[in-house]
Amino acid sequence: xxxxxxxxxxxxxxxxxxxxxxxxxxxxxxxxxxxxxxxxxxxxxxxxxxxxxxxxxxxxxxxxxxxxxxxxxxxxxxxxxxxxxxxxxxxxxxxxxxxxxxxxxxxxxxxxxxxxxxxxxxxxxxxxxxxxxxxxxxxxxxxxxxxxxxxxxxxxxxxxxxxxxxxxxxxxxxxxxxxxxxxxxxxxxxxxxxxxxxxxxxxxxxxxxxxxxxxxxxxxxxxxxxxxxxxxxxxxxxxxxxxxxxxxxxxxxxxxxxxxxxxxxxxxxxxxxxxxxxxxxxxxxxxxxxxxxxxxxxxxxxxxxxxxxxxxxxxxxxxxx
Amino acid sequence: xxxxxxxxxxxxxxxxxxxxxxxxxxxxxxxxxxxxxxxxxxxxxxxxxxxxxxxxxxxxxxxxxxxxxxxxxxxxxxxxxxxxxxxxxxxxxxxxxxxxxxxxxxxxxxxxxxxxxxxxxxxxxxxxxxxxxxxxxxxxxxxxxxxxxxxxxxxxxxxxxxxxxxxxxxxxxxxxxxxxxxxxxxxxxxxxxxxxxxxxxxxxxxxxxxxxxxxxxxxxxxxxxxxxxxxxxxxxxxxxxxxxxxxxxxxxxxxxxxxxxxxxxxxxxxxxxxxxxxxxxxxxxxxxxxxxxxxxxxxxxxxxxxxxxxxxxxxxxxxxx
Numbered sequence: 001x002x003x004x005x006x007x008x009x010x011x012x013x014x015x016x017x018x019x020x021x022x023x024x025x026x027x028x029x030x031x032x033x034x035x036x037x038x039x040x041x042x043x044x045x046x047x048x049x050x051x052x053x054x055x056x057x058x059x060x061x062x063x064x065x066x067x068x069x070x071x072x073x074x075x076x077x078x079x080x081x082x083x084x085x086x087x088x089x090x091x092x093x094x095x096x097x098x099x100x101x102x103x104x105x106x107x108x109x110x111x112x113x114x115x116x117x118x119x120x121x122x123x124x125x126x127x128x129x130x131x132x133x134x135x136x137x138x139x140x141x142x143x144x145x146x147x148x149x150x151x152x153x154x155x156x157x158x159x160x161x162x163x164x165x166x167x168x169x170x171x172x173x174x175x176x177x178x179x180x181x182x183x184x185x186x187x188x189x190x191x192x193x194x195x196x197x198x199x200x201x202x203x204x205x206x207x208x209x210x211x212x213x214x215x216x217x218x219x220x221x222x223x224x225x226x227x228x229x230x231x232x233x234x235x236x237x238x239x240x241x242x243x244x245x246x247x248x249x250x251x252x253x254x255x256x257x258x259x260x261x262x263x264x265x266x267x268x269x270x271x272x273x274x275x276x277x278x279x280x281x282x283x284x285x286x287x288x289x290x291x292x293x294x295x296x297x298x299x300x301x302x303x304x305x306x307x308x309x310x311x312x313x314x315x316x317x318x319x320x321x
Numbered sequence: 322x323x324x325x326x327x328x329x330x331x332x333x334x335x336x337x338x339x340x341x342x343x344x345x346x347x348x349x350x351x352x353x354x355x356x357x358x359x360x361x362x363x364x365x366x367x368x369x370x371x372x373x374x375x376x377x378x379x380x381x382x383x384x385x386x387x388x389x390x391x392x393x394x395x396x397x398x399x400x401x402x403x404x405x406x407x408x409x410x411x412x413x414x415x416x417x418x419x420x421x422x423x424x425x426x427x428x429x430x431x432x433x434x435x436x437x438x439x440x441x442x443x444x445x446x447x448x449x450x451x452x453x454x455x456x457x458x459x460x461x462x463x464x465x466x467x468x469x470x471x472x473x474x475x476x477x478x479x480x481x482x483x484x485x486x487x488x489x490x491x492x493x494x495x496x497x498x499x500x501x502x503x504x505x506x507x508x509x510x511x512x513x514x515x516x517x518x519x520x521x522x523x524x525x526x527x528x529x530x531x532x533x534x535x536x537x538x539x540x541x542x543x544x545x546x547x548x549x550x551x552x553x554x555x556x557x558x559x560x561x562x563x564x565x566x567x568x569x570x571x572x573x574x575x576x577x578x579x580x581x582x583x584x585x586x587x588x589x590x591x592x593x594x595x596x597x598x599x600x601x602x603x604x605x606x607x608x609x610x611x612x613x614x615x616x617x618x619x620x621x622x623x624x625x626x627x628x629x630x631x632x633x634x635x636x637x638x639x640x641x642x
Contacts, residue, residue: 154577157579167571250571
């Protein structure tokens with residue numbers, strides 16, 4: 001954290017989650033000067049986010065110039081409206097951008113949370129120094145975003161980056177998206193837990209695992225046991241990594257990106273998942289493409305989305321004049 | 322074909338294949354004015370291509386300004402050298418660009434053949450009117466190329482577009498690239514033939530197929546029988562289409578391209594393969610992404626690569642001054 005000069009332009013970046021929001025005051029270099037979090041109640045989101053932003057502005061050393069919001073859902077870049085959000089279905093009915101702009105008196109930029117996270121890591125985290133980056137976030141769901149030639153790639157209608165819905169197992173289980181065997185159906189946190197429960201039930205050797213003692217374990221618990229030397233838990237994390245690595249190989253083959261940055265709660269597991277991801281990506285990608293790609297862990301943690309959202313606000317404000 | 326004015330700038334586009342080369346004289350609008358084909362002997366390629374180009378220039382109504390060559394292999398855009406070519410391994414030892422420029426006295430642009438084909442279809446074929454296009458060519462091998470925001474996407478080191486090596490079946494057979502279960506191992510022409518032989522051997526119902534009468538059928542024969550009403554042949558083509566559609570869904574999800582253009586000899590089969598491709602891509606892609614994409618057959622046939630190569634030469638000549 002650096003002390004801002006009174007003339008420095010500051011931006012507010014907001015990460016919207018299913019039941020909470022996190023806002024950060026960010027300088028143009030992508031550094032977080034202050035942050036606040038609040039639980040979200042039912043009803044319209046704009047007034048609740050406006051309150052959070054207002055508290056943050058009260059403590060700001062300089063005025064905030066614009067607000068950026070990262071939303072878990074598809075955002076139509078033309079209208080600025082959220083088209084689909086499985087995490088916050090109600091947000092589709094709200095014109096969040098317009099309402100938040102009116103409530104705060106500031107310009108508001110809205111984008112998908114994975115896009116915001118990608119921009120954050122690109123500008124201030126593990127993506128620094130690259131021009132072409134693929135960002136993946138693996139948690140409750142799996143998101144992706146692309147920086148191509150230094151700019152966020154939105155695609156023809158703003159829906160690029162749906163990495164979690166790449167088919168990994170053509171004969172796999174049903175996904176919420178309607179497809180079967182999507183990456184998300186095997187590698188998201190709830191699905192790591194599901195697969196682990198299924199293996200514990202049918203595999204007698206797994207009785208040696210400490211996970212069998214606890215019916216309500218989480219993906220973080222599996223990672224914890226794996227790091228602690230539990231072979232069964234380690235195998236489940238390694239297999240998860242191999243699924244993710246297979247999908248990453250497809251991206252490397254197709255786009256020849258120079259860096260792949262992996263974030264989200266599942267990646268908190270560290271090497272026990274990152275190493276198998278890299279191994280499988282190497283095995284399944286064209287050698288020259290693999291060799292020109294670095295696959296690394298994200299470094300900004302919970303700050304990635306707020307920082308990226310703030311930078312989206314900065315870019316929109318600069319383009320707007 | 323239109324009559325060129327004597328001042329019109331013309332370009333030569335060359336498609337290099339395993340045992341032949343095809344050259345076309347192309348105007349800046351991407352129209353073919355004349356073309357020639359020649360078998361390739363062993364030894365250096367540059368003198369043989371120079372001879373073909375020279376014959377074409379002799380018949381040209383205006384001087385050709387530059388040459389573009391589409392090569393079946395990876396091309397390093399920095400050095401202009403072919404890095405890997407499974408079809409023409411010897412081309413890696415030759416500095417084709419420099420040697421051809423010296424032999425003809427014209428500037429030479431070199432790129433991967435799928436990239437050239439994509440540019441051809443984009444400028445003068447099925448890609449016209451789009452800004453973001455994914456091009457796939459399915460023949461002996463499977464290639465891919467991307468036009469993003471109106472420009473060829475080469476990737477960090479020039480190797481983007483390796484669509485044939487996306488994993489479709491994680492437990493599939495070995496691919497020449499070292500991976501297992503690549504799209505190419507199930508959907509290229511030789512692999513359609515292999516899968517069909519395997520099914521004929523183990524499936525008694527397939528004895529009803531006319532394909533069982535001929536041991537040396539090709540992928541084109543299978544397509545021919547399928548169009549003629551042979552249910553077994555139709556099933557083999559439909560399954561092939563579903564594999565391709567699965568991989569295309571990954572691209573649509575990831576990049577949200579507005580058009581997918583499918584070319585190459587396997588696509589000559591027509592609707593019996595295109596329809597299952599579209600069906601499977603719909604089933605396996607995010608609905609908003611699918612809805613913003615048109616999936617269509619290429620329209621330029623054998624002219625796509627020479628036209629695109631000529632346009633690469635045009636663009637390089639214009640950039641060079």
